[in-house]
Amino acid sequence: MGKDMTVNRRDVMTGLATGLATGLLLPAQGWATAGAADLTIGDMQVQTLSDGHLVLPRAMLFAGLEPAAVDQILQAKGIGAGPIEPPINVTLLRDANRVVLFDTGAGPSFQASAGRLLAALETAGLSPEEVTHVVFTHCHPDHLWGVLDDFDDPLFSNAEYLMGRVEWDYWFDPNTASTISEERASMAVGARRRMQIVAERSTRFEDGQEILPGIEAQASYGHTPGHMCFALRSSGESLLIGGDAIGNHHVSFAEPGWPIGTDQDTEQAAKSRLRLLDMLAHDQMRLIGAHLPQGGIGRVELLGSGFQFIPDAVN
Template identity: 75%
Template sequence: MTVKRREFIAGLSAGLSAGLMVPAASWATPGMSGQLTLGEMQVTTLSDGHLTLPRSMLFAGLDPDAVDQILQAGGIAAGPIHPPLNVTLLRHAGRVVLFDAGSGPGFQSTAGQLTAALDAAGVALEEVSHVVFTHCHPDHLWGVLDDFDDPLFPNAQYLMGEAEWDYWFDPNTASTISGDRASMAVGARRRLEVMEERLSRFDDGQEILPGVAAHASYGHTPGHMSFELRDGQQSVLIGGDAIGNHHVSFAQPDWAIGTDQDADLAAKTRLRLLDMLAHDQMQMIGYHLPKGGIGRVESAQSGYRFIPALGE
């Protein structure tokens, strides 16, 4: 596949007009969380389940009382954090595109539900034409292989940012990354080796598919990418883990988050994206945000707020 080069789509839109969001509750199909229509683009979020993470993994080094105050205000119960996993499905111009591939069966028992969600959405594995990766963490990449380490999507082409590929495909990464992440590096490289012959790489600003432009959002990983979907004046940003939670990272976006590999760069990226999304009133899809991950960003007295589309 040849990836076309062009300038990044300039002038982010003033957001999706009213009525384009179809609440999942109106059709209540298991595994399907929300739906958007952008011109000829049909966008659905699918649930891969959820993770269970100790608070220390996310908030080590932060003031526990300040964190608790934010979490309590957001209705987050005491104990571990349970971030949802929202995989985005795009149907457009005869293509069936997934943004990330979920966790697969080998990560956490509460995750790995993407195949059931695709079935509920009426999408056969053979129909998936492209899988686009935001980054190579297990809950985004590991679901690309089945139980026999064969490609789960037999007819798909794969697309990934050049910097992200370079980092995780480098055999030295497993020995230079922090020890608690070494297994992630080994697992990523093994999957990239399987996909290599069918994988195209791209840079910031490229239109990787018609109406889909790459937007560098480095920090969570060295080459993390977000994606703008656009049809005419309508657009939405698929943010991956660039904004990885709907509480602390909105209320205090400059605070370091433990799952970010470069916490300082990730915070700068988060602030830039939140400011852009709030200023342009552009909708977003967050991989770990609630209620299917679709919503918008509002400026608050301190920081920002995530407004889920399903809550409006």
């Protein structure tokens, strides 16, 4: 409890400073992201760490959707007008031999409301040097840019970096910045620059590969060309680290077939999302979503013609 209080206070202070600097009020959701969630899968201890939150304009996230229909879904989740401010959850896995991070948060130079992973790690009793493996779901800024510190050096200096081969090849290609859409070009430049810095300590894996004991990579393309999820299995228990394959708890659960503006290939992303939601609901497999609420760990249930996310935190 004492620890949690410290996190809350620190996040609030940072959040207030950010709010003052940008002239924005600290959003209510920002407060809720401070708490971590945790569970065990066999001998793997899994928890999420808060990297802060994103601020996403509705016009970008819901481009092409009927605003009234979107509003109805958001209101049912208690989300009012203005930009969407989802949490950024980074997954930490520990067992007897390893300290594994899934993604690295947004780092110091993406959004003022993000980049808090280091403080969250500290609260979990870890220094970045103790991380043995960093596994990436994909190369978007809020998942990759935290790989470097303020001086552009690798933050997790003793870690091995693991990424799906398709994702690596796409973003490491110098032509991607000119072939990707204009609004995504800076993401491509930013991704490649960071990948170059960690390249020599990095390895690639394939769909279906067991990347570490009990951890299987599962292709879930669409959000990015090589997006990967990870299925954890141990002692009859299981969990899916879903990254951004199911990117929000509102529209993407209620209407999983609808296009989402942050998905690069909206059709392929919708197919991946539907397949995963069906699987998670049917198998009652736990899910960790990078931008799902209340720590991001929970279950998927059928609701009407869609689904709903039930965070562990409410049980």
